Amino acid sequence: MYRRTFTQLAAAAVALAAGAGMSLAQDTIRMGAAAPQTGPLAGGATVTHWPAVRLWVHQTNEAGGLQVGDRRMTIELVEYDDQTNPQQAIQAAQRLATQDQVDFMVAPYSTGMNLAAAPIFAQLGYPMITGTAVTDQQPALAQQFPNMFFVLGRTSVMAEDTAHVLVGMRDRGEIGNRVALVNVADAFGIEMAGISRGVLEENGFEIVYESSYPLGTQDLAPVIDGAKAATPDAFIAWSYPGDTFALTDQAIVQNFAPHVFFTAVATAFPGYAARFGDQIEGVMGMGGVNADDAAFQAFAEAHMEFAGQAPDYWASAATYATLEILGQAIEATGSIDRATVLAYLQDRSHEYETILGPVNFNENNDNERYWTVGQWQDGVFRGIAARGRDGAVAAELFDGWN
Structure with a gap:
């Protein structure tokens, strides 16, 4: 049912930390991701979701990790296949939180999977920044789930x-x-x-x-x-x-x-x-x-070099941007405490620099600048x-x- 993947660079960092007698909690941020690797939406996730997520982890680790207070922290990525099944998406989130004890989770792929997983993300206290959900329910969802943020737009x-x-x-x-x-x-x-x-x-x-x-x-x-x-x-x-x-x-x-x-x-x-x-x-x-934007062209080149395939011309960059936003919130707070990072994201005065350009969230947790x-x-x-x-x-x- 499940498949766990750890990035090679993060695994190396874990080994070095263990050899130095350090605690993993001091040196790595555990990031969980569940999205289709099988089922009807696997093809879309293979193009839009997984390469963008893995590229951000790779680039972050190549740069030495995130600056969290006075520490540099690399990313350890734990992956599960939700099989394009809402119940599996919920179970994967529960497992990531309770068994894998990840610090943060990547939002699922597709509108339906995000809607299905939103209650469990909220219940478990994880920020949920989605780059693949398009819905007019955003105002109601933002009120019901203040931990949920939207980058891609409204229906x-x-x-x-x-x-x-x-x-x-x-x-x-x-x-x-x-x-x-x-x-x-x-x-x-x-x-x-x-x-x-x-x-x-x-x-x-x-x-x-x-x-x-x-x-x-x-x-x-x-x-x-x-x-x-x-x-x-x-x-x-x-x-x-x-x-x-x-x-x-x-x-x-x-x-x-x-x-x-x-x-x-x-x-x-x-x-x-x-x-x-x-x-x-x-x-x-x-x-x-x-x-023709230079930032998108640089992203596309890096995507091709890392994943062996070009990004799509829409939500690949949005998915990548959600992790840029999360990373910037972690660095700004100097903390991997989820409540602290969530409070920062909920502060409407903050703006994030992303591959899409500037992103900020309004009262509906909705970025109003999108294609x-x-x-x-x-x-x-x-x-x-x-x-x-x-x-x-x-x-x-x-x-x-x-």
Whole structure:
């Protein structure tokens, strides 16, 4: 069920500490992480979550660790596979806290897993800074779980900005009002589709086709068949990695090519471009980055060198940023006491310098500066809409599968 991994550098530090007769508590910070390594979301976590987490640990240890008061403390990483199963995510958090006695925990991967694990993180007193949860429940969650912080954005903002991109294209005479709207039937997809439907209709769009499908579904031919038959101007799918690839596969097979083709999570993955090549020029999706930003380019280079793969163009950097934030809070307090670090994070006056740029949290524990919509242009997934971030480029029409 479980797999434990200790970074090589941290293990070396442990051995040195033991040889010097020092206590591990004096020299290492034990960090726990549970996320999919198997199950439907393992592919996404393998791209977005695990490499970013391990890279931050590696770079932190290479730099000598975190400066905690008058000590340098390296990171020891303990990993578990939550199997894309909410109950396993909860059990893994409990085990990390009670058996492994980790000092801090990395937030899980995906909206659903974060929502499932939030009560146990709160009960155990661990700060929970998530870079992969997108939900409009953030105000309620922040009130219920004051230890929970959000970096990636809110559902309604993603839906609003997607609609605004369509409004701009319609105003330029590039598309009409007909939209096909589909979603994966989990917490993320259901919420995104519901809000998206309302925002689109408020802006005068007609939903001509609507469908949902279970998480893990690979045969999505009926969904694309139904959408194509409705002859939409735009196709919007609030999808997860497996279905993002499957929907695109079926759209190519059936030559379904509306002027807007939007799939959600994994559209920003380098593997998406590797799979479909030049055919995805003009495809839209969630997220994006300022691909010309020097900080992101340095992160991408380090990611490639360390993990042997490029980061995605959205939540990889957000996941990395959550650990930058936690590390800065630990150093600022000079403490690994969770209550002390949490109190620092809850102080709204603090701002954190991250790979994303400056991050600070409002009363909903929500960073209000993030990318919302991206598009593949000239082989790069570039941000075309954002809140509080610079570098967005203009949206382009999707001209069909080459």
